[in-house]
Amino acid sequence: MTAQLILHEGREKSLKRRHPWIFSKAVKEVRNAPQNGGDIEILTSDGAFLAKGSYSPNSQIRARVWSFDREETVDQAFFARRISEAAAARELMLKETGMSASRLVDAESDGLPGLIIDRYNNFLVLEVLSAGAEYHLREITGALRELFPEDSIYERSDVEVRTKEGLELRKGVIYGELPPEELAITENGGMKILVNIQEGHKTGYYLDQRDNRAALAKYCKGKSVLNCFSYTGGFSLYALKGRAVSVANVDVSQKALDIAKKNIVLNHLDPGRVKFIREDVFSFLRKEKKLGHTYDVVVLDPPKFAESKSQLEKACRGYKDINMIAASIINPGGYLMTYSCSGHMTPDLFQKVVADALLDAGRDGQIVEFLTQASDHPVALPYPEALYLKGLVVRIK
Numbered sequence: 001m002t003a004q005l006i007l008h009e010g011r012e013k014s015l016k017r018r019h020p021w022i023f024s025k026a027v028k029e030v031r032n033a034p035q036n037g038g039d040i041e042i043l044t045s046d047g048a049f050l051a052k053g054s055y056s057p058n059s060q061i062r063a064r065v066w067s068f069d070r071e072e073t074v075d076q077a078f079f080a081r082r083i084s085e086a087a088a089a090r091e092l093m094l095k096e097t098g099m100s101a102s103r104l105v106d107a108e109s110d111g112l113p114g115l116i117i118d119r120y121n122n123f124l125v126l127e128v129l130s131a132g133a134e135y136h137l138r139e140i141t142g143a144l145r146e147l148f149p150e151d152s153i154y155e156r157s158d159v160e161v162r163t164k165e166g167l168e169l170r171k172g173v174i175y176g177e178l179p180p181e182e183l184a185i186t187e188n189g190g191m192k193i194l195v196n197i198q199e200g201h202k203t204g205y206y207l208d209q210r211d212n213r214a215a216l217a218k219y220c221k222g223k224s225v226l227n228c229f230s231y232t233g234g235f236s237l238y239a240l241k242g243r244a245v246s247v248a249n250v251d252v253s254q255k256a257l258d259i260a261k262k263n264i265v266l267n268h269l270d271p272g273r274v275k276f277i278r279e280d281v282f283s284f285l286r287k288e289k290k291l292g293h294t295y296d297v298v299v300l301d302p303p304k305f306a307e308s309k310s311q312l313e314k315a316c317r318g319y320k321d322i323n324m325i326a327a328s329i330i331n332p333g334g335y336l337m338t339y340s341c342s343g344h345m346t347p348d349l350f351q352k353v354v355a356d357a358l359l360d361a362g363r364d365g366q367i368v369e370f371l372t373q374a375s376d377h378p379v380a381l382p383y384p385e386a387l388y389l390k391g392l393v394v395r396i397k
Helices: 076-097 131-135 137-147 160-165 207-219 234-241 254-266 281-291 309-328 347-361
Strands: 004-007 021-023 027-031 039-043 049-055 061-067 101-106 115-120 123-128 152-157 170-175 183-187 191-195 224-228 246-251 274-278 295-300 330-340 365-372 390-396
Touching: 004 049, 039 061, 049 131, 076 101, 076 137, 101 183, 101 207, 123 137, 131 137, 137 152, 137 170, 191 234, 191 254, 207 234, 207 295, 207 330, 207 365, 207 390, 224 234, 224 281, 224 309, 234 246, 234 254, 234 295, 246 254, 246 281, 254 274, 281 309, 295 309, 309 330, 309 347, 330 347, 330 365, 347 365, 347 390
Parallel strands: 004 039, 123 152, 224 246, 224 295, 246 274, 295 330
Antiparallel strands: 004 027, 021 061, 039 049, 049 061, 101 115, 115 123, 152 170, 183 191, 330 390, 365 390
16 A cells, blocks of 8 residues: 555645745554655645655654655656766866866755765765655665766764664765775865764865855965864965965864865865964954954854754854854954855845854954855755855954
C-alpha cells in the first residue's frame, strides 16, 4: 500500500507555492507510514495529490518534497537527473573563474532536500542531512559514480543536525581514495587554498565566502587589516593581494593558523606582513580596545551564533557585542566587513543589530556594499530559507 501523509485543511498553501517542507503541525494523518526517510505521497485533507516526499517521523519537518510530479519515480535515474542539472547550472561560472572547487548540489535549492555535495578537484564530499537523503544514499552514490566516474566520494555527515532526523553522525570514504590531509584547490583566477576535507569546517572549506574574499581586496591598499575568526586565512590572502601593509589573523585553532601560514607561502605572498594570533576573538578584541590599538579594516566572519529560532535573541546580543567592539577600534574612514551565517538571522535584523552596535560604540557608519553567499549556493525562489549568509561592508566615520 502507498504511504500517504494527509494535511489538515488549509495547510496546503505553501506546497502549492512549491515550498519543499511539511511541518508536523500541518499533518492530520499518516497512512501506511514508511520507515524513517521512506517515500510518501503528500495529499490535501480531501485526498488531492500535492507532492512526493520523504517521511521523517523524528523531525519537526515531518516531510521534505522530492517532486511535485506524481508520475516521477525517486530512483537512481531521478538523482542523476537532478545532480546533472545542478552541475550544468554551475558550468559557466566554473569556466569563467577557473575554480577547481565549488558547491555541486545545494540541497533544497537544487531540488534535493537535505543533500549537500561539494566538489574539491576530483573529490566529491557529501553532507547527508535529512532522513530522506539517508534512505536514498545508495541511489545518490550510484548517480555520482555514473556522472563522475573518475571522482572519489567522501562523506562528512558528522553534523549535529542529523540527530534531529534520528540519524547517527558519520564520516568516511564511500568510494575511491581517502582525501589527502591537505588538498590544494584554486579559486578566483588562481588563488590557491589548502583544504582539509577529512577534518576541516563544513566539508573542508567555506566555499560560500569565495566572492566575498575577493571583494575585500579593493579596501586594503596601504591599510592595516584585522581578520577575525580567520580559520585558514582565506580573507588575509586577498588583503595581501590588495596590498595591505599588515594583516593579523586571529583564531582559536592553531591547526587552522598553521595552514594559513602555508597558504601565504603557497601564493608567493609576503609572510613578513602577517601576524598569526591564537586567541579567542572576543577576548582579543577587548584587549585591543583597552590597549588603544586600531586598524583600518576589520573582518568579522564568526561561526553560526543561532542554531535554532529559540537562540536568536542570544545570538543578536553576541553579534551586537562583537560588532560594537570591532567598530570602536577602526580608524575613521576605515571599513568593517561583517557577516552572519545564522539562517534565522534575517538581513533586516542583521542590519539593525550592526546599526545598534555602532550606536553603542559611539561611531557613525554607512553601508557601502551588501554581500551574500557565492552563486553556486543559489536560493530557490519558493525557499527563502536558503539565503543564510548576510554580509555588510560598513564605512566607519
